[in-house]
Amino acid sequence: MKKYSKETWVGIFVLVGLACVAYMTVKLGNVQLFTDNYYTLKAKFTDVSGLKVNAPVQMFGVQMGFVEDIEINQEQDVAEVTLKIDKGVVLTDDAIVSVKTSGLIGDKFVKITPGGVGDQLKPGSTIFDTEPAIDLEDLISKYVFGKV
Amino acid sequence: MSRQGEATLSPLAALGRVSLGVVNEMGAMLIFLFHAFRLIFSSLGQFAKTVRQIYFIGVKSVIVIALIGLFTGMVMGMQLYFALSMFGADGFLGSGVALSMVRELAPVLTAIMVTGRAGSAMTAEIGVMRISEQIDALETMDINPMGYLVSPKLAASIVSMPLLTAFFNLIAIFGGWLTGVLLLGANAGVYWNRVQSSLDWDDVSGGFVKSLVFAVLVCTVCCFEGYFTHTRKGGVGPEGVSQSTTRAVVTSCVLILISDYVLTSLLW
Numbered sequence: 001m002k003k004y005s006k007e008t009w010v011g012i013f014v015l016v017g018l019a020c021v022a023y024m025t026v027k028l029g030n031v032q033l034f035t036d037n038y039y040t041l042k043a044k045f046t047d048v049s050g051l052k053v054n055a056p057v058q059m060f061g062v063q064m065g066f067v068e069d070i071e072i073n074q075e076q077d078v079a080e081v082t083l084k085i086d087k088g089v090v091l092t093d094d095a096i097v098s099v100k101t102s103g104l105i106g107d108k109f110v111k112i113t114p115g116g117v118g119d120q121l122k123p124g125s126t127i128f129d130t131e132p133a134i135d136l137e138d139l140i141s142k143y144v145f146g147k148v
Numbered sequence: 149m150s151r152q153g154e155a156t157l158s159p160l161a162a163l164g165r166v167s168l169g170v171v172n173e174m175g176a177m178l179i180f181l182f183h184a185f186r187l188i189f190s191s192l193g194q195f196a197k198t199v200r201q202i203y204f205i206g207v208k209s210v211i212v213i214a215l216i217g218l219f220t221g222m223v224m225g226m227q228l229y230f231a232l233s234m235f236g237a238d239g240f241l242g243s244g245v246a247l248s249m250v251r252e253l254a255p256v257l258t259a260i261m262v263t264g265r266a267g268s269a270m271t272a273e274i275g276v277m278r279i280s281e282q283i284d285a286l287e288t289m290d291i292n293p294m295g296y297l298v299s300p301k302l303a304a305s306i307v308s309m310p311l312l313t314a315f316f317n318l319i320a321i322f323g324g325w326l327t328g329v330l331l332l333g334a335n336a337g338v339y340w341n342r343v344q345s346s347l348d349w350d351d352v353s354g355g356f357v358k359s360l361v362f363a364v365l366v367c368t369v370c371c372f373e374g375y376f377t378h379t380r381k382g383g384v385g386p387e388g389v390s391q392s393t394t395r396a397v398v399t400s401c402v403l404i405l406i407s408d409y410v411l412t413s414l415l416w
Contacts, residue, residue, distance in 0.1 A: 006203040013207045017311025020318050021356070028246070028344055029352035054348065107345075 038065060038084035039123035043097040043110075047132035048079045050108040051099050057083050057110045064089045067110060083110060091127075094118035098131035108133060180294075180375070181368045184302045187295035197300040198307075205266040205301070206308030210315060216261055217316040220253055221245060221323025228324075229332045238334045242342030245324035250347060250355045251416070254316040256408050259362035262309060263400040267370035270301055271396040274374030275389035283375070298371045302364070309363035310356050317355070354415040361411060362404055369403060370396045 004012075048070060057065035069082040085091065094115030101108055121127065188194070228244040274297055277283050286293040321343055328334045373396035380388045 006207075007199055009207045010199050010202045013202070013210065014307070014311065017206075017314055020314035021310065024250075024314055024317060024352050025349070028250070028347045029349040056345075 037087055039087055040068070041083045041085055041091070041121060042124070042126040043081050043083060043130050044073065044076065044078040044126065044128075045081060045097075045099060045130050045132050046078060047135070048081060048099055048108075049133050049135065050101070051081070051110070051133065052108070055107065055109050057085065057112060059089065059112045059114060064112075081110070091121045092116065092118035093121050093125070093127065094129065095121070095127055096129045096131065097127050099133035101134070101136075176376075177368055177372050180298075180372050181302075181364065183294050184298040184368070184371070187292060187299040188303050190292075190295050190299070194295070194300055194303070197296075198303045201300045201304030202308055204269075205262065205304050206311060209262055209265050209308070209312055212261055212265060213258060213312050213316050214319050216257055217254070217319035218323040218326075220257060220316075221249065221320030221325075222327045224248060224253075224320070225324035225326065225328035226332065229328045229334060233332075238328075239338045240342060241324070241328045241334050242339040243346035245328070246321055246343040246347050247351065249317050249320045249324075250351050252408070252412070254313050254320060255355050255358035255362060256404060258309065258313045258316045258359065259366055259404045260401055262305070262312065262363075263366050263370070263397055263404070266305075267366050267400055268393050268397050270367070270370040271374040271377075271393045272389060274298075274371055275377040275392050278375060278377050279385055279389060293375075298367075298375065301371060302367045305363040305367040306360060309359045309366075313355060313359040350416070354411075357415065358408065358411050361407060365403055365407060366400045369400045372396075373399070 051067065051070060053067055053070060055067045056063045057067065065083055065085040067081060068084045071080045071082075073080045083097075091112065092115045094117060096113040096115070098111050098113070099108055100111045224245050225241065228241050229238055232238045232240055232244065274283075277297070283293045283297070286296055325336070325339055329336045329339050373392040374389075377388050377392040378384075380391060382388065383391050
């Protein structure tokens with residue numbers, strides 16, 4: 001076997017190490033290097049409790065985007081969520097956006113139920129039809145106190 | 149003050165002496181670090197030395213880091229699987245392994261392994277050079293011993309430690325997959341998906357910040373102890389070097405764990 005010099009080993013070490021760092025950054029760290037594949041939509045909710053930035057956006061259970069930003073809009077007393085949607089996905093303005101939970105105690109995600117007959121949504125526009133996050137405690141207390 | 153007063157105060161004086169000594173040493177180390185930092189870019193001849201040090205600190209540590217990482221990941225996968233499957237939440241195995249590795253275990257364990265492998269060797273090497281008056285000889289030849297001995301080690305540590313931490317992370321996550329998925333039967337797709345979705349850029353970058361801090365810390369403490377081994381009161385000559393080496397390793401490990409706590413509370 002050919003004996004490599006120290007310099008070569010250091011070169012290999014640094015190269016492989018940098019590859020690991022890059023893999024961790026891009027793949028595991030979810031750093032979006034190329035965000036041009038997405039367009040922006042906004043949605044206003046009365047309650048987004050538990051939803052986090054970078055949470056997935058799903059349609060029919062397939063991920064097609066992520067939550068970019070969550071802000072308070074005090075003028076209208078709502079939470080304004082900025083969504084990044086895959087460019088290939090066309091949505092119409094009668095789509096319904098809802099905050100859902102995966103599993104009983106799982107993470108929150110945004111679910112989009114597409115409409116059918118509306119006009120196509122342009123990048124930057126707002127979806128009006130929204131459903132807030134379901135508060136499990138609220139539901140349980142309603143059940144317990146017999147208001148269902 | 150009367151004689152009696154001094155005698156009563158003597159435990160206090162002892163405490164004061166110890167505290168002053170600690171503060172003194174910390175200050176000396178900081179100045180030492182500053183000088184070493186300043187001299188990293190001082191001459192072009194350093195580059196070959198730095199490469200040799202990266203070979204010693206980085207390349208030669210890869211196998212031991214891989215082994216430690218593999219087994220840490222494996223034991224983590226096993227324990228978390230047992231704990232989580234009690235609640236039927238074994239889907240979170242990936243999150244648990246990935247977060248604990250990337251945030252805490254990988255930087256800390258890598259730093260402790262590098263202390264044991266390379267840090268002790270740094271102290272011994274510089275210490276022996278000090279007691280055999282080679283450092284004085286360097287000064288006589290108008291070569292700055294800090295720039296010649298310490299700076300390349302510091303640069304090499306700063307380069308090597310994050311890379312070793314990245315190896316550790318990936319191998320440990322793989323180890324968690326080995327036990328959790330292959331051995332105990334958690335779902336492989338869920339595991340990898342959780343690993344990916346639970347880690348954010350904050351976690352990854354925080355881990356690397358930690359490893360950089362630890363690199364500077366380990367290298368400074370170990371080189372400092374070796375460089376000033378002749379000023380130790382306890383022992384002289386080879387005995388002094390052995391004591392310095394012990395002290396360097398113990399101090400580094402303690403400081404790594406303390407600063408890990410501080411960094412964790414600052415970063416997240």
